[in-house]
Amino acid sequence: MIEIHGSPSIHYCLRCSGVRVSFEEAAAAVREEKMPLCPKCGKVLKPAITFFGESLPIDALKNAVTESxxxxxxxxxxxxxxxxxxxxxxxxxxxxxxxxxxxxxxxxxxxxxxxxxxxxxxxxxxxxxxxxxxx
Ligand SMILES: [Zn+2]
CATH class of the missing domain: 3.40.50.1220 (TPP-binding domain)
Structure with a gap:
């Protein structure tokens, strides 16, 4: 599978490099009506999906074209x-x-x-x- 729009399976902190949280951990916070937060700095985590206006991951896009x-x-x-x-x-x-x-x-x-x-x-x-x- 090539996820050209990313995946919600990982959430990461835009401030702290290397901080990654699984979908299950982020979903647990949302189920409790809380924002998924970085365990290191407390900022809101971003799912590893491509939002409107962001560039698609170029390697994934190239692989998708090749496989297509x-x-x-x-x-x-x-x-x-x-x-x-x-x-x-x-x-x-x-x-x-x-x-x-x-x-x-x-x-x-x-x-x-x-x-x-x-x-x-x-x-x-x-x-x-x-x-x-x-x-
Ligand atoms: Zn952080």
């Missing part, structure tokens, strides 16, 4: 395909000769180029669980 170009099949799940650069990943797959399968209850700009299109993400995964006997 190598993919024989890309599952495009629950995205409107309107926010770039993430929306361009299926286009890289298509341009490289791969196929895409779109699962979304709304139309997307690439519906006409998808090998398959499904409306219901839950139904698709229930069927995959049945087909591959996943519990």
């Amino acid at each position: 170009q190598k993919a024989d099949l890309m599952l495009v799940l629950g995205t409107s395909l309107t926010v770039y650069p993430a929306a361009s990943m299926p286009e890289y797959t298509l341009r490289s000769g791969g196929k895409i399968v779109i699962v979304n209850n709304m139309s997307t700009p690439l519906d006409g180029r998808a090998a398959l299109h499904f409306d219901d993400l839950g139904e698709v995964f229930e069927e995959l669980k049945r087909q591959f006997q996943i519990t």
Whole structure:
């Protein structure tokens, strides 16, 4: 998995380098209606996700383009395909000769180029669980 928009699995302090807190620890504070705070300086922790206006992690983005170009099949799940650069990943797959399968209850700009299109993400995964006997 390449997380081009980061991940909430880690929260970190913008002031103290090296201070990292797990999602579970941050979530515990939020459940108690408190802000997740740095254990060292007390400032609010930031989840390691890319906020609006921040740059995407360039290595992750490059890897995502490379893997998209190598993919024989890309599952495009629950995205409107309107926010770039993430929306361009299926286009890289298509341009490289791969196929895409779109699962979304709304139309997307690439519906006409998808090998398959499904409306219901839950139904698709229930069927995959049945087909591959996943519990
Ligand atoms: Zn700190």
